[in-house]
Amino acid sequence: MTEKQTWFITGAGRGMGVDIAKAALAAGHAVVATGRNPEAVSRVDGEADDLLVVKLDITSTEDAEAAVQAAVDRFGRIDVLVNNAANFFGGFFEELAPEQIGAYIDEMLPDIFEGRIESGRVFDRTVGLDGVPEGYRAMADRESIKVMVKP
Ligand SMILES: NC(=O)c1ccc[n+]([C@@H]2O[C@H](COP(=O)([O-])OP(=O)(O)OC[C@H]3O[C@@H](n4cnc5c(N)ncnc54)[C@H](OP(=O)(O)O)[C@@H]3O)[C@@H](O)[C@H]2O)c1
Numbered sequence: 001m002t003e004k005q006t007w008f009i010t011g012a013g014r015g016m017g018v019d020i021a022k023a024a025l026a027a028g029h030a031v032v033a034t035g036r037n038p039e040a041v042s043r044v045d046g047e048a049d050d051l052l053v054v055k056l057d058i059t060s061t062e063d064a065e066a067a068v069q070a071a072v073d074r075f076g077r078i079d080v081l082v083n084n085a086a087n088f089f090g091g092f093f094e095e096l097a098p099e100q101i102g103a104y105i106d107e108m109l110p111d112i113f114e115g116r117i118e119s120g121r122v123f124d125r126t127v128g129l130d131g132v133p134e135g136y137r138a139m140a141d142r143e144s145i146k147v148m149v150k151p
Helices: 016-026 038-045 061-075 098-113 129-140
Strands: 006-009 030-035 051-055 080-082 125-127 147-149
Touching: 006 016, 006 061, 016 030, 016 038, 016 080, 030 038, 030 061, 038 051, 051 061, 125 129, 129 147
Parallel strands: 006 030, 006 080, 030 051, 125 147
Antiparallel strands: none
16 A cells, blocks of 8 residues: 555545545545535445544535544544535436526536636637537547537
């Protein structure tokens, strides 16, 4: 194993967060497993000397500050932040409610288009309308993370 690190994982009560927490523990690291429902996080992540379960709803600054403090109190520092918690609306475009689509667009895109999030961290290639097929090919081949279409 490389040097022992402290991993701080959000959304560790379900989905990939659980797998990441278990993998980090199995690799010998200390893990701070957080979630909105700490009982659920404890249920799936179990118990271990190197595991600290803490309540953290990522929309709450108060929760975030308390969780970081708890992590530092227990392990002294945080080496790896796994910013895993997220909402996912799966389905066909026509079947999603306008509010679901609107919430995503209102929350995410203005920050990108108005320059508050550096777009290079989200989009790493820009194409015109003619370049859409090439853009999808580049994402499928993992040459690009996200392709922005600028008609
Ligand atoms: N799975 C994939 O193929 C895939 C592909 C690309 C990217 N990703 C990204 O990888 C991450 C995990 O994916 P997943 O498939 O494991 O997702 P998931 O099964 O939907 O799990 C989402 C996790 O986020 C937590 N969460 C949601 N809102 C939260 C909040 N306000 N505060 C704290 N926790 C919150 C959920 O907790 P609750 O149990 O409390 O709801 C749950 O633990 C996401 O960021 C997703 O966008 C996933």
